[in-house]
Every structure is written in C-alpha cells, then in structure tokens.
Amino acid sequence: xxxxxxxxxxxxxxxxxxxxxxxxxxxxxxxxxxxxxxxxxxxxxxxxxxxxxxxxxxxxxxxxxxxxxxxxxxxxxxxxxxxxxxxxxxxxxxxxxxxxxxxxxxxxxxxxxxxxxxxxxxxxxxxxxxxxxxxxxxxxxxxxxxxxxxxxxxxxxxxxxxxxxxxxxxxxxxxxxxxxxxxxxxxxxxxxxxxxxxxxxxxxxxxxxxxxxxxxxxxxxxxxxxxxxxxxxxxxxxxxxxxxxxxxxxxxxxxxxxxxxxxxxxxxxxxxxxxxxxxxxxxxxxxxxxxxxxxxxxxxxxxxxxxxxxxxxxxxxxxxxxxxxxxxxxxxxxxxxxxxxxxxxxxxxxxxxxxxxxxxxxxxxxxxxxxxxxxxxxxxxxxxx
Amino acid sequence: xxxxxxxxxxxxxxxxxxxxxxxxxxxxxxxxxxxxxxxxxxxxxxxxxxxxxxxxxxxxxxxxxxxxxxxxxxxxxxxxxxxxxxxxxxxxxxxxxxxxxxxxxxxxxxxxxxxxxxxxxxxxxxxxxxxxxxxxxxxxxxxxxxxxxxxxxxxxxxxxxxxxxxxxxxxxxxxxxxxxxxxxxxxxxxxxxxxxxxxxxxxxxxxxxxxxxxxxxxxxxxxxxxxxxxxxxxxxxxxxx
Numbered sequence: 001x002x003x004x005x006x007x008x009x010x011x012x013x014x015x016x017x018x019x020x021x022x023x024x025x026x027x028x029x030x031x032x033x034x035x036x037x038x039x040x041x042x043x044x045x046x047x048x049x050x051x052x053x054x055x056x057x058x059x060x061x062x063x064x065x066x067x068x069x070x071x072x073x074x075x076x077x078x079x080x081x082x083x084x085x086x087x088x089x090x091x092x093x094x095x096x097x098x099x100x101x102x103x104x105x106x107x108x109x110x111x112x113x114x115x116x117x118x119x120x121x122x123x124x125x126x127x128x129x130x131x132x133x134x135x136x137x138x139x140x141x142x143x144x145x146x147x148x149x150x151x152x153x154x155x156x157x158x159x160x161x162x163x164x165x166x167x168x169x170x171x172x173x174x175x176x177x178x179x180x181x182x183x184x185x186x187x188x189x190x191x192x193x194x195x196x197x198x199x200x201x202x203x204x205x206x207x208x209x210x211x212x213x214x215x216x217x218x219x220x221x222x223x224x225x226x227x228x229x230x231x232x233x234x235x236x237x238x239x240x241x242x243x244x245x246x247x248x249x250x251x252x253x254x255x256x257x258x259x260x261x262x263x264x265x266x267x268x269x270x271x272x273x274x275x276x277x278x279x280x281x282x283x284x285x286x287x288x289x290x291x292x293x294x295x296x297x298x299x300x301x302x303x304x305x306x307x308x309x310x311x312x313x314x315x316x317x318x319x320x321x322x323x324x325x326x327x328x329x330x331x332x333x334x335x336x337x338x339x340x341x342x343x344x345x346x347x348x349x350x351x352x353x354x355x356x357x358x359x360x361x362x363x364x365x366x367x368x369x370x371x372x373x374x375x376x377x378x379x380x381x382x383x384x385x
Numbered sequence: 386x387x388x389x390x391x392x393x394x395x396x397x398x399x400x401x402x403x404x405x406x407x408x409x410x411x412x413x414x415x416x417x418x419x420x421x422x423x424x425x426x427x428x429x430x431x432x433x434x435x436x437x438x439x440x441x442x443x444x445x446x447x448x449x450x451x452x453x454x455x456x457x458x459x460x461x462x463x464x465x466x467x468x469x470x471x472x473x474x475x476x477x478x479x480x481x482x483x484x485x486x487x488x489x490x491x492x493x494x495x496x497x498x499x500x501x502x503x504x505x506x507x508x509x510x511x512x513x514x515x516x517x518x519x520x521x522x523x524x525x526x527x528x529x530x531x532x533x534x535x536x537x538x539x540x541x542x543x544x545x546x547x548x549x550x551x552x553x554x555x556x557x558x559x560x561x562x563x564x565x566x567x568x569x570x571x572x573x574x575x576x577x578x579x580x581x582x583x584x585x586x587x588x589x590x591x592x593x594x595x596x597x598x599x600x601x602x603x604x605x606x607x608x609x610x611x612x613x614x615x616x617x618x619x620x621x622x623x624x625x626x
Contacts, residue, residue, distance in 0.1 A: 057526055082528035092523025096541045096615045106527050138618040154527075164526070 004033040004194045005068035005161040007054065012063035014049055014219065023049050024219035026063070031211065033068075033161075034192035038209035040199055042242070046219030047198045051164050054196060055084045067162055082106055085155030085163035085193070089170045091147045093139040093154075099125070100135035103154045110158060124153040129183060145176040152184065156191070163195045170199070181207060202243055206231070206250055214239050228254055248367050252331035257324055257347055260366060262356030265290045265346060268302065272312045277302065286357050290320070290346055296353035298323060298346045323348055324358050334363050412584045421589070423576075428593050430490075430571040434562045435601065438494050439555050442501030449502075450509035451535065460510060467503035475500065475561055479568035488569030496568070497561055501554040508550025512543025545616065548609040552602050559598040573597075 007030070014024035023046045031037040039047040052058040054065055056077040065072045072080055093102050103124055104117045112120070125132050128149040139147055148168060155163055168184075169177040185208065188195065199205055205212050206227040214222040214230065216238050223235035231247045231254070234240040244250065266280040266289040277289040289307075291299040291314060298320050302312065322336045324347045337345055337360055344359035406413040446467075453459040478496040486492045516539050524538045563574030573590045580586040610617070 055526060057522075078528045078530050080528070081526055086523065086526035088519060088523060088526070090517075090519035092517070092519035092521075092526075094520050094524070094538060094542075095517065096613065098615075105524075109528060109533065138615045140615065141618055151523075 003161055004192055006033045006066075007031040007037070007162060007194055007196065008064075008066040008069075009050070010064045010066065012050070012053060012065055013061050014046070014053060014058060015061045022061070022219060024053070027219065027221055028063075029213055029221065029224045031194055031196065033194050035210035036188060036195040036197055036208055038197045038199060038205040038212045039215060040202060040205040040209075040212055040242075041215035041222075042217065043200060045215040045217050047200075047213075047215050048166055049219070050215070051166055051196050051198045054162070054164055055081045055086065057081075082109055082158065083160050083162075085160040085165075087151050087155045087163065087165040087168045089167040091139075091151040091171075093147055093150055095139050097138075098135065099130075099137050099139070099142070099150050102139065102150055103135075103157055105154055106157045120157065124156060127156070127187065128153045144172055145180060148172060148180060149183075152187075156193075161194060163193045165195060166198045167200070168197070169204070170201075184208070203250065203253070206253055214242060216242075249331070252334060252363070252367075253329050255330045255366075256326070257328050257330060257333050257358055258326040258349075258355065260330065260358075260362060262347055262358055263344070263362065265354050265357045267292050267296070267354060268312050269294070270312055270314050274307045274310060274312055277312055278307060284357075285359070285361075286344060290354065290357075292354055295351075298348065298354050320346055326350075326355055330363060330366075333358055334360070407583075407585070410583045412588060416585050417589055424573070424589060424593060427571055427573045427576050427590070428597070430565075431559070431562055431573045431594070431597060434490065434493055434497060434565050434570060434572055435555065435558045435597065438497035438558050438562070439501055439551065441494065441498045442505050442554060442558075443551065445498070446502050446505035447509055449506055450513065453506075453510060454513045454539075455531070463506060464503070467499075467506055470499040471503040473499075475564055476567055479564070483568065490565075490570045492568040493562070493565035493570035493572075497558055497565070500561055501558060504554045504557070505547075505550045508546050508553075509543065512546030512550075513539055515546060516542040541612070544609060544612050548605055548612075552605050555601040555605060556598045559594060559601065563594060 009027045009029050012024055012027040013022050015022040027050060029037075039050055041047050049058050053060050054067070054072065056072055056075075060073065067084075094105070097105075100118075100121045103121045107117045107120060121135060122132050125135060130146060130149050130153070134142070134146065139150070142150065148171075151168070155165075169180050172180060181204065197205075197208055199208070209227055211224065211226055212230050213224045216222045222242075223230060223239045225233075225235075228251070230239065230243060231251050234243055234247075240247075263285045264283075266277070266284040266286055268277040268280060268289045268291055270291065270293075281287060281289045288301045288303065289312075291302055291312065293299055299314055300320055306312070322340045322342075322345050324333045324336060324345050326347050326349050328336075333347075337343070337358070343361070344357050347355045347358050349355050407416050449459075449463050453463055475496055478499070479492060482492045482495055486495060520538060520542065521534065524534050529538065562572050563577065565572045566575030566578065573594050576590040577587055
C-alpha cells in the first residue's frame, strides 16, 4: 500500500429516505495525495457523514468518491476499509485486547504471520512514541493520550495510503491535545498520508490542514482553500463568521518565528568593554546588551548595574527568560512573551545560538500590516515538520 | 404410575449399631458414611441433567440472541415465547411430554432446557447490547465482517453478562432437576422423595444438590476470570489510580 492516494469527492450527495433535505449536498473537492484535508463546520453540517462515506460506513446516495482513481463503490466494504486507516474520537480500542493485540487488529484480518505482526507492532508503538513495554497492557490501564496514540498506531498498522480521522484529539485535555497534534504533524511529515481530518474547531483545522473544507448546515461546501487563503479571503459571511473575528491573530499560528524580520540583538561577550557594549545597545532597538557565551548561546541581559563596571562580567543569575525557539509558531512565541510579562526575548536556532530578538512590537506591526502585507506561507510552515 | 409408586417405596435402611437412629428416621452420621455410595449414581444423573440442559439451552439461546442482535424486532417475540416456557409448571411439562418422548432423560432434558432459555437469552442480548459502541464502530471501520465482529469483538466483550446468565441458569437448573425423577430421569430428587421422612437421606441428598450448585457456580466464575483478564486489569488500575 504505502504510496498516498488522491481522494476525489465528485458531486457526492447523501439523502436519507423520507428526509426533505439532503445531509450532504453535491460535495465536490479533490484532496491531493499526501495532504491533510480538514473537514470543519458547526455541528450538524455533515462533516462526519462526509468522512464516513469515504469508507462506506455511510452509503452514497448519488455522486462518487474515488481513491487513487478507483470508486469506493467498486470495492467490497470490508476489503476497502482494511486499506483505510480509521481513527475516531472515542478511539474505540478493544477493551478485552492488549495494546499489541489492538494494534495488530487489521494485520490479523489480513492474515499476516506472527513474527511479521510482532515486528510491525513494535515499530508502530515506537513510531507513535509509546514504550514497547506498554504492548502487554490493556486499554483500561492507559491514559487518554496513550490510548489515542494506540488508536493512531492501530490505524497505521498496514501502512494505508489514506487515513480517516474523526475528531481524533477531541476528547484530550488541551495540553496533551497540542502535543498530540504536533506529534501527528511530525509523523505526517515522514509518512505523507492522504488524511481526511474532521473537527469542529477552526483553530485545529488551521493548524492541521493543508486544505480546509468549511461546511455549513445542509452539507454544503462553503469554501475549500488553504488555511492562509481562508484567513485572508473568506468566501462569504458564513465562513468569515466561522473563522472568527480574530482571524488576524489566527494567522500567527501559520507563521514561524524565523519567517519574520527579527531585531538585531546587541550581542556582547564576557571580557568586552562595557563602553562598546553600550554602543552596541544604542545601535539596536533593544535597550540592553545581551551577553552570550563563545558558542553564541544567550547567558543574560546586562543591567545598568552590570554596565557600571568597566568590563563585562557574566551575571550570576540572569539567564534570560523566555528564550524563543526559531521553529515556534508566532502565536506560541507571543504567548510566551506575554506570559513572561516582557516586551522582547532572544530567538535561538536549534543549536541554541542567538539569531535575533523577537518583540511584541514586531508582532503587532505584522498584525497592523493586515492581510495585504504577509501572505502567510503555510507551505513553508509545513515543510520542516 | 406404578413405576412412581415403586420409586417411592421405603428402601432397605441397612443395619448395625445405628439401627435405632435409622429406625427413628434420625440424622445418623454412621449410616451416611456407610451409604454414601448409593448416592453416586443419582448424583451423576443430576450432574448430567443439569450440565446438558444448560449447555443445550446456551446453544439455543445464543443462536436466538445472535439472530435477534441483527434483527431487533425479534427480541420481543423471543422473550415472549421463552417467558411462557419459563412460567409453565415443570411437573406438568414432564407429564405432557411423556406421551411424545416417553419416560427418561430426554423428557427431563427438554423441559430443563426450555427453562434456561429466557434467562440465557436475556443475558446474552444484554451482553451484546453492553459492548461499547465505539469499539464496534472502530471494528467496522477497520474492515471487520459481521462474523469477525461477533467472534472477535462482541462475544468476548459480552462474556461477563453471559456468564452471569449461565450462573443463574445453572443454579436454578440444579434445583429444578430434583423433579426430573417424575419424568423417570433419576437424579438426587428421586432419592429425596424415596425416603422423604428419613432425615439422614434428605440431608445427604439435599447437601449434594447444594454442593453441585455451588461447584457449578464456582467453575463458571473461574471460567469467566480466565476469559476476561482485561476486566481485572482495569479494576486494579482504577483502584491504584
């Protein structure tokens, strides 16, 4: 399997017998291979129904859904489903089976031999960040986050080209949800599955989606676009309302710190003269010099008191807080600044060396520049994950 | 009827030092020890009747439950019919069946099996109903066929309720089987009624019935423990948390 498949919705309609209006109306869009397509919308908009039509958990009334060019209607449902990863909000682990048995569910249906299953299970647990020793536990013995990871591992078991995920992180607390989202994106960076991801949370949609299908009541597609397009140019009032008044802020979740123009940091090293340090600071937007070690890692901001001495000496206890990772998204970086109650903070590269300084001012200028200035480079954000 | 009278005839009560105790229909440990072996065959008949009846009842009730699980409208009618079977007086059934199936184990087994159906059917259906719907949805979404769903997901998860039903059925069947001698199938009931005034006899036969009921119950409980290790894991975790 493995190679991702394109997914095409072609005038898909679902109407229940006796119902006046369809639950899905003429849904048409394509998901390119290897991309995450998020179906998002208010409850009752049919997003879950649309997803469940892909693996024929819900029958199509008219129109067609094609995976890699083949209509799902041409495949026996059970066989079709074994080739599509399936993750649901309540996870749906089998309580009577161990973690390893749960993960092995589909390989067993396909009749893999024992040793191949054992190897694959170990590989999958590691892939989703679970201790292989958990393989012999029962689901009741796991935390919510661990269960969800097992659910993802189980869905990936036979390396399906397409994954369906229905609010997979919806039942997880916010902190762990964030972590699971990031882990999944990192995983997706390696695996490049075609994913249909259902959520009612627009923030999650913007974060997870390469493309977002906004649906509205009656199962109609309101807009199908990349997250950046959706935020910059909502198709109509409904989408604008759904995306929210804070869509400018939401764009911060699409930009990484290293994507913006940082302030130049007035770097000084131990042993420099304070006079030159003062001069350096005067040239910069930052009022105080930043002391770094020989590898360029930040040691601390120098205070007036430090500058009163003739020579720069390492301060005892002023490791700068916070230090911002260049790979963070701007929204998280801004949150860190605000939380620390500071106007600016050093930004470091993965090795810990200072790249520059991020300030609240930079972010607010960016927001003030509005939709015209920064066409949010969502592809760039995704690439390095 | 003559055969019945013959069964009820006072039997030889043995002899020896306890003769007076026995003559007075008392509780005589010595007599009991000497005469235990006469209960072995009725006990064996009793085990046979109870176990076979519950086993047959289970097979039938399971088949009905699987049928009704896919077609919900069947639940009502099946509960109705098995409910009528359950309320029929067993002695009447024994006699009603005799012209058709004759006297013997078969007649008794048919009646006893019929009695287990209501309890077993309702418990198996309840077991299927209690299977977490998210596990069923996930299984279907991963490509389990109806049959794979039944054997690999629904049945294992319904084991606690099914065993609960089996335990009730087994205990009541052991009790009801004491009447099986009316159908000519023997069992411990025959011994009890043969010398119903003799305390030693009634106590021994009665205790054997009780022991059999408890033994079956314990076996079923152990069986459930073996089949559902996941339940204990979950409980242990809930306690330590």
